[in-house]
């Protein structure tokens with residue numbers, strides 16, 4: 468929101484903060500002030516007051532007297548715009564940022580920063596950007612994430628009930644006898660080779676309710692039977708990690724047989740609407756028939772692979788296969804590089820802008836030198852200076868975009884922690900599809916050949 472209040476002659480307040488992180492980078496208060504004043508001057512604003520808090524002081528930065536004074540001035544309408552050095556590090560944590568957002572919303576006053584440009588806290592985008600940079604700066608994202616993950620793992624390893632009602636058990640893990648009987652019946656019938664649809668129709672016909680009281684479907688039965696919890700086993704992130712503290716309905720052997728029967732890759736175990744299991748299913752496309760490839764175990768090499776599904780309909784040819792692990796790794800890496808380059812493109816534009824500003828600053832210094840040495844008169848100096856300042860003012864203050872927060876490097880670091888569905892969302896953002904070409908006829912070539920992959924990039 469650029470309001471009329473930010474035009475020339477607007478009243479600006481400068482706020483600086485001395486903190487350990489800024490001081491370590493040599494950004495003492497003098498440097499911060501100098502840059503803030505320059506920004507105000509560039510926009511033609513009049514600085515009405517300068518505020519300064521010290522976070523390294525004895526109080527440990529708990530109180531911020533000048534911040535409170537600035538707030539009072541903003542609320543009293545004594546200022547039109549606030550200039551700070553670094554909006555992302557101005558706030559020590561997310562709570563302080565929310566305080567700023569409220570203040571900006573209440574008073575309609577924007578906060579301009581020297582390093583981040585304008586973060587418009589009145590728009591949803593601006594708020595999101597500010598929240599993300601603040602959370603990153605405070606390391607809160609990483610801390611919260613690892614704390615939660617650790618807690619979940621601890622609970623799982625102790626065999627604690629996972630805290631939800633599910634078919635066969637109450638919300639606190641007690642067996643519901645009628646439902647347990649149905650689970651035992653379903654297990655026995657499945658292991659005797661009866662089809663899921665037939666069992667579902669029979670249960671529905673007998674008026675047996677599901678957990679939600681709906682009709683039985685094949686997928687409902689599969690989801691109940693493949694869960695290790697019915698054998699009293701605790702699962703964490705897809706792996707069995709402990710014996711649960713609750714009672715089993717079927718034996719561990721029965722559960723193991725059911726899970727083997729329902730394992731992905733078996734046609735009857737195909738999941739619908741669940742979490743994504745295979746990174747590249749449907750993204751890889753057979754060169755011959757154009758069908759989306761599916762994951763399977765290669766009959767010859769016994770390695771997980773993607774192949775054109777021969778039996779998925781008349782159109783699929785079943786003629787193309789490629790090894791899974793190397794293909795997944797290669798395409799992820801290609802995506803990171805693509806995203807990195809996209810960011811570099813933008814950074815270069817910013818770099819050019821900074822260079823021009825730098826050249827003009829050098830010109831200003833030169834003029835001041837000429838005047839100091841008596842080479843030009845005061846009037847000549849003033850006129851030349853105004854001309855250079857006018858040129859400088861043509862360049863806009865760069866604005867932080869959210870895209871810069873998801874560089875390839877950041878994704879690369881977090882990749883293995885991301886769920887498959889999130890990894891796929893990244894790949895879908897980069898690739899329309901990837902055509903898989905046939906193995907090249909080189910004798911003895913068994914290694915992974917990236918030359919077979921032809922990505923169709925998203926523009």
Ligand SMILES: [Zn+2]
Pocket residue numbers: 753754755756757758775783784785786787
């Ligand atoms: Zn095919």
